[in-house]
Amino acid sequence: MYNSSEWVKASNLAEEHLFCKTNDLFARDIVIRCMYNQQNWNGVLEFAKRFPLEQNKILADRARGKIGDDGEALPERFSLIEWDDVNLLENWYQYGDTVWWRHPWGWTHWIMPAGFQLSNIHPSLLALATKVLIKPWVPESTKIVTERRGFGTKLALSFSGGMDSMAAALLLPTDTILSYHERSFPSLLSHDLPIRLFDEIKQRWGRDVLQVPSNHEKIRTIHGKQVGFSTDYAAGVHLILLADYLNLEGIAFGTPIDNIWLQKGRKFRDFKESWHWNYWVKEFANAGLHLVMPINHISEAGAMKICQQSDLIECINSCLRGRAGKFCGKCWKCFHKNGPLGRKIDPMSNEIQILLHKIPLRTAQHALWAIQRMGLEYVVPHLSKELIQPLDWWEKAYAPGLDLIQRPWRTTIQENTEKFIPYMENPELLHEVNLFSDYPL
Numbered sequence: 001m002y003n004s005s006e007w008v009k010a011s012n013l014a015e016e017h018l019f020c021k022t023n024d025l026f027a028r029d030i031v032i033r034c035m036y037n038q039q040n041w042n043g044v045l046e047f048a049k050r051f052p053l054e055q056n057k058i059l060a061d062r063a064r065g066k067i068g069d070d071g072e073a074l075p076e077r078f079s080l081i082e083w084d085d086v087n088l089l090e091n092w093y094q095y096g097d098t099v100w101w102r103h104p105w106g107w108t109h110w111i112m113p114a115g116f117q118l119s120n121i122h123p124s125l126l127a128l129a130t131k132v133l134i135k136p137w138v139p140e141s142t143k144i145v146t147e148r149r150g151f152g153t154k155l156a157l158s159f160s161g162g163m164d165s166m167a168a169a170l171l172l173p174t175d176t177i178l179s180y181h182e183r184s185f186p187s188l189l190s191h192d193l194p195i196r197l198f199d200e201i202k203q204r205w206g207r208d209v210l211q212v213p214s215n216h217e218k219i220r221t222i223h224g225k226q227v228g229f230s231t232d233y234a235a236g237v238h239l240i241l242l243a244d245y246l247n248l249e250g251i252a253f254g255t256p257i258d259n260i261w262l263q264k265g266r267k268f269r270d271f272k273e274s275w276h277w278n279y280w281v282k283e284f285a286n287a288g289l290h291l292v293m294p295i296n297h298i299s300e301a302g303a304m305k306i307c308q309q310s311d312l313i314e315c316i317n318s319c320l321r322g323r324a325g326k327f328c329g330k331c332w333k334c335f336h337k338n339g340p341l342g343r344k345i346d347p348m349s350n351e352i353q354i355l356l357h358k359i360p361l362r363t364a365q366h367a368l369w370a371i372q373r374m375g376l377e378y379v380v381p382h383l384s385k386e387l388i389q390p391l392d393w394w395e396k397a398y399a400p401g402l403d404l405i406q407r408p409w410r411t412t413i414q415e416n417t418e419k420f421i422p423y424m425e426n427p428e429l430l431h432e433v434n435l436f437s438d439y440p441l
Contacts, residue, residue, distance in 0.1 A: 003199060005192045005324040007034040025053070032056050036063065037195075039186060061097050062111045062184075062213055074100070074107055088144055089126045094118035099241065103134055105222045110214040110238055111184070116245050122149040128287040129240045132233045133216060137223060149288030152247040155409065157254065157294075158236035159209060161194030162318035163337055165254035167303035168294045170310055171416045172409065177210065177246060181238050184213035187227055193322040197315045204311060212238035232259075233280065233291075243289060250290035250406070256303055257398055257430070258366050260296040266364035266435035271296070272404055290406050294413050297401025298421070300366045301373075301394045304341060306420040336363060336370040347376055356380055360436035368435075369394045386435060396424045 001010035011034035017027035028051050035043040041063040048060035075095045083104045084090045091102040099110045099118055127144040134141050156177035159165045169178060180198070183189055198209040216237060217227050229235050232255070239251045258265045271277055284291040295303060307316050318337040319327035327334055330349035335356075339345040346352070356379065361367050369391040371380060377387055397417050405413055424430065 002030055002034065003196070005037070005196070007038050010034050028053065029055060032059055037191075058097070058114065078102070078107070085140070088130055088141060089123055089146075091130075092118060092121075092126055101129075101133075101216075103219065104138065105219070108133075108214065108216045108219060109184075110212055110216070110241060112212065112242070113210065113245070116242070121241065121244055122288070123147065124149040124287040125240055125243050128283055128289075129237050131283060132231045132237050132240070133219060135231055146286070148286050149243075151249040151288045151290070152243065153249055154247050155250045155252060155290075155292065156239045156242075156246060156248050157252040158239060160235075160254070161197045161209075161316075162254075162333075163307050163316060164256050164295060164300060164303045164318075166197075166310070166312070166316045167256075167298060167306040168252060168254035170306055170420070171294050171298075171413045172252060173412050174205075174207075176252070177248075178207065179210040179212065179239055179242070181235055182211050182213040183217055183227075184215045185218065189320045190323050192324060193317045193319060193327065196325055197312065197317075200312055200315045210242075212242070214238060232276075233284075240287065240289070243287070248289060250292045250409075251284070252292035252294050252409075254295055254303075255293055256295050257297065257299040257401070258363060260293060260404075261398065261401065261430065262365060262433060263441050264360070264364070265362070265366060266360060266433065267437070267441060268431050268433045277404075290408075292406060292409060293401075293404055294409065296404050297398045297417070299369075299394050299398075300336070300363070301340070301369050302397060302421050304337070305395055308341065309420055332362065336367050340370050340373040347374075347379055357382070360439045361386075364435045365391075365394065365433055393424050393426065393429050396422050398427055398430055399423045400427060 001013065011031050014027040014030035017023040018031070020027065032044055032047045035047060036059050044063040045060050048056040077095070078093060078100055081102055083102050093100045097112050097114060097116065099112055101108050124146040127146045130144065131141050154177060155172065156179055157165065157168055157172060159169060159178040159180050161180065169176065180194060182191060201207050201209060216234065217229060219230055220226065220228050233253065236251045236253060239248065260271050261268060263269050281291050298306070307313055310316065317327050318333045319331060320333060321328045321331055327338055327343065329338065329345045331351055332355050334345045335347065335352045355362055361383070368383065368386050371377060371383070372387060372391050402410060402414055
């Protein structure tokens with residue numbers, strides 16, 4: 001029941017065994033985890049007081065960081081601290097297992113693994129974390145100067161559990177650390193599907209997925225934007241902060257062709273020569289980290305092809321709203337991620353219809369491929385001109401993208417790529433992509 005996300009049933013059954021001599025520890029673990037997954041933070045705290053086990057204390061610390069109308073429970077000792085706009089690296093604090101960061105508009109936090117010490121973090125890591133979190137709004141963050149950190153010895157992947165990041169995990173070496181940023185406040189996003197995948201990864205592959213709860217995605221909302229990441233690399237800020245703790249030399253992101261070699265998913269660019277790539281590669285290097293793009297040469301369609309060949313394919317899902325092991329079938333993610341796999345979706349749902357008729361089309365090149373793949377051309381007659389040519393080439397790998405990957409990992413990624421999918425016979429088809437050119441990027 002627990003593994004199927006049936007929290008109430010699992011908890012009710014486990015409560016019958018709270019004082020059973022043989023099952024008590026197992027039952028207590030199930031009950032508090034069910035409370036946690038149901039976001040019953042006060043219940044978690046009360047249960048941890050009632051049964052003060054080490055694991056319960058850990059969950060209680062996490063729950064404590066999520067209490068309040070805005071998801072924060074700021075320790076009283078920090079309540080009078082203001083943003084230091086002169087010494088930007090002095091805005092970081094730790095209390096228990098929680099790292100707190102004072103930004104110009106308030107506070108955000110991360111609940112770290114046991115034994116993590118903020119005082120042991122190299123200043124260049126704090127500088128990089130600050131930049132990926134507030135660079136769009138605080139230009140001064142780009143001027144932080146620190147001594148360069150030496151490279152570590154391990155690689156970590158910013159792992160969402162979706163198709164793209166799973167494809168990255170399948171191409172990278174098996175000793176790559178997988179780490180999940182867990183949104184620590186209530187929203188439409190559900191963690192049910194990725195957590196189910198993480199359980200299977202543990203059982204089948206014997207690999208743990210390190211989960212780090214945080215509310216930093218709320219920073220964007222202060223500036224009138226939707227909840228999300230401040231910059232492209234804020235998805236891995238927890239790994240930047242953990243780089244010394246994990247002895248990292250690189251952080252990988254599961255970013256496909258769609259967002260690397262295409263702008264807005266619809267126009268080709270030479271990413272290797274772009275300002276974006278060259279700027280961030282240098283910023284990460286100063287923090288002793290390689291910025292690794294293991295699927296930059298793979299499209300979203302190619303990532304799906306790779307995942308289909310995994311023994312975990314039935315558990316891999318990019319739907320952000322799925323619960324109890326089931327995807328919603330009505331969101332845009334389901335349309336272009338689940339539909340092409342033959343999973344049942346509703347192409348006439350309100351969200352899918354709105355986005356199919358919004359021009360320019362979101363994730364344009366991949367969305368057009370998905371329409372062709374599912375035979376739904378009749379649903380989008382207004383896109384008939386864009387659907388004239390077959391798009392099978394989109395499922396294949398772009399060989400020049402391998403040059404973007406650093407040598408310590410390039411060979412393994414190339415070998416694994418060739419096990420799963422072929423290369424594009426004519427890469428010029430990618431170079432020629434320029435969809436909805438009448439609309440600004």
